[in-house]
Amino acid sequence: QVQLVESGGGVVQPGRSLRLSCAASGFSFSDYGMHWVRQAPGQGLEWVAIIWYDDSKRYYVDSVKGRFTISRDNSKNKLYLQMNSLRAEDTAVYYCGRDPGSGEGLIDHWGQGILVTVSS
């Protein structure tokens, strides 16, 4: 079955960097677009970034443009989110998600989430 497992979260000081990983299994990873979505404590869902199945396109929400980079390694079935210049408002649970298309915006499977806390 489809499984997505995030890792790499933790507590980090403002201005520092962190890299999240998402290990995918149970499907042909290279055929699917992938997303990152986050949820601040007690808040709703905020879409963060998308990468096309073949890495031909990447797209970000305005609040992370220039600071976050989404990438993937199809040979390792892994998705990444490099987060630089972190701010307190980036504190959230980060979810990776599978797009059943090449990168259309629908998310049909989600990971369990990983907490990132930005605090001094």
Add this chain to the structure above:
Amino acid sequence: DIQMTQSPSSLSASVGDRVTITCQASQDISNYLNWYRQKPGKAPELLINDALSLQTGVPSRFSGSGSGTDFTFTINSLQPEDLATYYCQQYDNLPPTFGGGTKVEIK
């Protein structure tokens, strides 16, 4: 960006009640509208895609309708396990955007 306005933000209903949640898009999104459920402490899960297509395994008491800018999500005969927050999401245009969520509580 397309804004998604979801209402109500919370509701309390009894087991067996019919529950309706609405979602309005700031512009025409055709039928590119999904509904997700998030149970407390868990990841979201997709219930309905393209406004009305029920995912495999989702109980038939859940349904969706609408097109253009106005959409409705219905739970017929609310069950105790339906305690959750429900979100609409458009994917007509990037970035995909979510509604603010509707927290459903059981009386």
